[in-house]
Amino acid sequence: MSSARPSIRLLRWFVSPFFGQERSYWRAVLACFLVASTFWLLNALNKTYTTRISYPLVCRYDDARFVPVQPLPQEVAVNVTGRGWKLLRGQLPLEVRPAEIVLRDQATRYLTAGSLRPALQQAMDGLQLNYLVSDTLWVDLDRLVSRRLPLALSPATDGAALPYEARFKPDAVTFTGPASKVNTLPDPYPVHLPQAPAGSTQGDVQVPIGGPDQVQSDVTDVRVRLLRRPVITVPVDVVPELLDAPAGRSFRLTPATVRVRLQFFPEDTAAFRPDQLRVQLHYGQFISPTDSVMRPFLSRKPPQVRGYLVLTRGVRLQTK
Numbered sequence: 001m002s003s004a005r006p007s008i009r010l011l012r013w014f015v016s017p018f019f020g021q022e023r024s025y026w027r028a029v030l031a032c033f034l035v036a037s038t039f040w041l042l043n044a045l046n047k048t049y050t051t052r053i054s055y056p057l058v059c060r061y062d063d064a065r066f067v068p069v070q071p072l073p074q075e076v077a078v079n080v081t082g083r084g085w086k087l088l089r090g091q092l093p094l095e096v097r098p099a100e101i102v103l104r105d106q107a108t109r110y111l112t113a114g115s116l117r118p119a120l121q122q123a124m125d126g127l128q129l130n131y132l133v134s135d136t137l138w139v140d141l142d143r144l145v146s147r148r149l150p151l152a153l154s155p156a157t158d159g160a161a162l163p164y165e166a167r168f169k170p171d172a173v174t175f176t177g178p179a180s181k182v183n184t185l186p187d188p189y190p191v192h193l194p195q196a197p198a199g200s201t202q203g204d205v206q207v208p209i210g211g212p213d214q215v216q217s218d219v220t221d222v223r224v225r226l227l228r229r230p231v232i233t234v235p236v237d238v239v240p241e242l243l244d245a246p247a248g249r250s251f252r253l254t255p256a257t258v259r260v261r262l263q264f265f266p267e268d269t270a271a272f273r274p275d276q277l278r279v280q281l282h283y284g285q286f287i288s289p290t291d292s293v294m295r296p297f298l299s300r301k302p303p304q305v306r307g308y309l310v311l312t313r314g315v316r317l318q319t320k
Contacts, residue, residue, distance in 0.1 A: 050081045052133060055120060056098035061141060066106055069140040069178050069214065076116060077133035082126055099123040106141040142178035147185065149173060151222065153306075154190035161263035161307025162193070164226040170219065177215035185215075188303070191222065231306060232269055234262045238279040240296050240315060245283045250320040253281075258296045258312040268304035276302040281315055292317045 059072040076099075099119040101111060113132040120129050151173060153166040173189060175182050191207050208221045237257040245251060258279045264272065278300035287293045293314040301308060 048081060050079070050130065052077060052079050054078075055080075055124070056096060057101055057116075057137075058098045059101050059103055059139065061103040063144075065144055066103070066141045067144045067178050067214065069142050069180070070138075072139055073111075073137045076120070076137060078120065079130040079133060080124065081128040081130060097123045097125065103139060103141055106143055108139060108141060111137040111139060142180050144176070145179045145182050146174055146176045147182050149175065149185060149187050149189040151191050152188035153224075154192045155263075155307040159307055159309035161231045163229055163231050165229045165265070166191070167225045167227070169223045169225075173209055173222070174218040175211060175215050176218075177212075181212050181215050185211075191224065193224070229265050231263050232266055234264060234269065234272070235311070236260050236262060236274050236277060238274070238277050240279045240281050242281050242283055242317075252318045252320050254316045254318065255312065258310065258315065260298060261309045261311055262301075262305050263307040264304060265306060268306075271304060272302060276300070279310070281317075283317070287314055 054075045055078050056075050057073055059068075061068075099116070100123070101116065101119055113135050116132060116137070117129065120132075149172060151166075151168040151171060153162055153164060155161055168191065175185060175189075189209075191209070193205065193207060205224045205226065206221055207224050209217045209219060211217055237259050239256065240253060240258050242251060242253070260277060260279065262272070262277075277298065279296050280299045281294045281296055283294075285294060287295055293316050296310055296312055296315055298308055298310055
């Protein structure tokens with residue numbers, strides 16, 4: 001009890017001036033507090049600090065020749081020394097001069113600390129750059145190319161040919177984008193019908209073009225007129241090709257040939273030759289990890305094929 005009483009008396013002595021005061025008294029106390037806080041903040045901002053910040057970057061490149069495949073870096077983590085005013089300005093949404101990085105060509109795959117430092121030092125006003133937290137920033141530029149492709153009706157989802165001849169308007173589409181994506185587009189470019197046409201086949205169907213990400217087409221959709229045509233089915237047996245097999249070893253494939261079902265319009269069958277087909281197997285890509293059966297796939301076919309289906313579901317690999 002005796003030790004608690006001095007503490008209570010001290011607390012009462014501290015808070016007693018605040019009881020029974022008028023509103024003007026509290027306004028004066030608040031004003032004093034704001035003035036003291038302002039002077040403390042101004043004094044703190046005038047001091048020098050060393051800290052880590054994220055500094056903005058702007059990557060410049062010739063957008064008429066190149067296109068970024070992945071988003072370019074927009075900031076970099078750095079350790080800097082500077083007054084509190086400069087550091088506060090960098091963290092607030094105020095006007096900060098970003099560091100400009102020039103990307104010369106698509107061969108530039110990364111930005112090192114040595115290439116970033118001059119641009120950062122030039123852009124930083126009143127800040128001393130100590131070091132970059134990240135040694136490397138990755139970039140991915142590709143050549144910007146255009147390619148004009150004719151159109152063709154895509155087979156059904158099960159590989160069967162649609163019994164229609166398609167007339168497109170326009171009959172070709174120009175695709176623009178990264179060379180790594182545009183150059184891999186199929187020729188002719190397949191147009192997928194949104195659903196199987198019903199009833200009359202003399203009407204027009206408006207079909208979207210689609211395409212991979214970052215690839216743009218000069219039209220968003222095409223008008224397709226469908227004319228019903230008979231389709232001829234031709235079965236072909238092809239000797240498969242084994243890819244990536246270990247050197248110095250011999251293998252036996254069972255069955256020795258792969259049956260492929262092809263579908264043509266009648267006038268296209270005369271120009272077809274079986275050697276125009278190529279069926280391949282990827283060594284090691286087995287259907288089941290407990291079995292040595294690989295799934296064959298058709299890697300090459302003539303352009304007049306309207307639909308195809310690999311009928312042989314698996315080929316067993318055995319060592320001779």
